[in-house]
Amino acid sequence: MFNIITVDDEKMIKRSLRALIERAGTTYSVIGEATNGREALELIHYHPPHLLITDICMPEMDGLELIAEVKQRYQQMEIIVISGYGEFSYAQQALRHNVTDYLLKPIHPDEFLSTLQRIYERHERDAQRLAGRSQQMWSFLAHTEQIIQSIWTVQEKGLHEELEQFRLKVEASGMDAVLAKQIYVDQLVYISQKVSEMSGLSLKPASAMEPEQHHSLEKLYEKFQTACLGMLTEVIQLRNLGQSLQIRKAIRYINANFQNSDLSLVSAADSVSMSVTYFCRFFKEETGMSFMKYVTGLRMEKAKQLLTNPENRVHIVAERIGYSDYHHFAKAFKKNTGMTPSEFRNTHVFMDI
Known part of the structure; x- marks a missing residue:
């Protein structure tokens, strides 16, 4: 069934339209009639038709306002505008809203039926497509x-x-x-x-x-x-942004835990739910160095800071920056600074004096 709603403030026009549509055959059905655009919108809201036939000059909400609302909400709905000769400029405005067709009053039955048939056939082709x-x-x-x-x-x-x-x-x-x-x-x-x-x-x-x-x-x-x-x-x-954000999160984790001897490559990767392989790759892309080099750098800077205080014993410094083995710490420190922890302390304590 091809459903139609008609809108006109003249009862005779609506009656004529209904008679013509019934004459066209049982394929077509008038499911609603309205006196103005506001009434029409209510009908359309509850029962959207395939075709809307509307006048332009009506009280409360005219045809142009109705067409604009309908095209905004129901872009595929077919619309025929019925216009009097004096309203031709309004019909031109309606065409800008991509209405399907417009007919001049008084309505010529053959022209109306031909237009109705053409719209229906296009509707059927579109449905098949x-x-x-x-x-x-x-x-x-x-x-x-x-x-x-x-x-x-x-x-x-x-x-x-x-x-x-x-x-x-x-x-x-x-x-x-x-x-x-x-x-x-x-x-x-x-x-x-x-x-x-x-x-x-x-x-x-x-x-x-x-x-x-x-x-x-x-x-x-x-x-x-x-x-x-x-x-x-x-x-x-x-993905690149997400990986960068994850690595930055891992760096914050490392910065907060580098003094812990339990910190490891695995624990750092786990902190951001990444595999060790991917973590190593993206960590180096983000920082320009390996995980171990980054952690060692943090630990060595902290060791230098602690060693300048003569009250901090050297082996205690090693423990406080995450080294459980003093010899491992001493070897790493000398590789990083070119001197042993004791030599570094003596040099810097003497300079401070």
């Missing part, structure tokens, strides 16, 4: 899930392979460029939604498919590929 589009979308879902996985796991080579498989499937299906564009847009929306959910990013790459109306299959694929690779880049940047 949508059904085919839905089936096509499901047939591509397995490839789409692999593309999502490749993006999220940062597998660039795998992503290129999956994109190529997707392209070959589109071409093998024999679909035209119009349906192909819909498939690419639908899949891109799905991919971006899933990656956004996993990453917390706000991805809207489907707009890349929209600006131009006509594309070849090759051009459509290029845009689809570019958008997917763009998402991969954003995920890589997110």
Whole structure:
């Protein structure tokens, strides 16, 4: 059933429209009539029709206001404007809102029925196309899930392979460029939604498919590929940022615990839930040095500070900076400063005197 709502403040106009619609056959049904835009919006809210037929000059809320509201909320709804000769400028404004058609009063039955039939046939074609589009979308879902996985796991080579498989499937299906564009847009929306959910990013790459109306299959694929690779880049940047933040968190942990003899590479990696291998790699990228060199540097600076106080015995200094073995401390200290802990103390205590 093709549902219709009519809006006009003249009862005779609404009665005439109902009679014409009933004359067109049982395919059509008038599910509501309104006197002004406000009443029409209430009807539409509860029972959105396929087609809205409205006058322009009406009390409370006129046709132009109604059309603007409807197009904002129900973009796909068909709208026919009925206009008097003196209201032609208003009809022009209505056309700017992408109404389907406008008819002049008095209404000519044949013209009205022809317009109604044309809108209905387009509706049926769109419905069939949508059904085919839905089936096509499901047939591509397995490839789409692999593309999502490749993006999220940062597998660039795998992503290129999956994109190529997707392209070959589109071409093998024999679909035209119009349906192909819909498939690419639908899949891109799905991919971006899933990656956004996993990453917390706000991805809207489907707009890349929209600006131009006509594309070849090759051009459509290029845009689809570019958008997917763009998402991969954003995920890589997110991962790099996340790793950097994790390493900074680990550095704070190390700075707070370097005097503890239990501090180790494993405990530092565990503090940020990273494997030792990845932790070593990213720690060096962030700091420019290895974990051990960083910790040793902290300990040596603290040792120098403590050794300048003659009340701190050398072996106690070793313990206070995380060395349980004095000889290990002495060896590390000499390698770092060029002198033993005792030599360093004697030199600096003498200089202070």
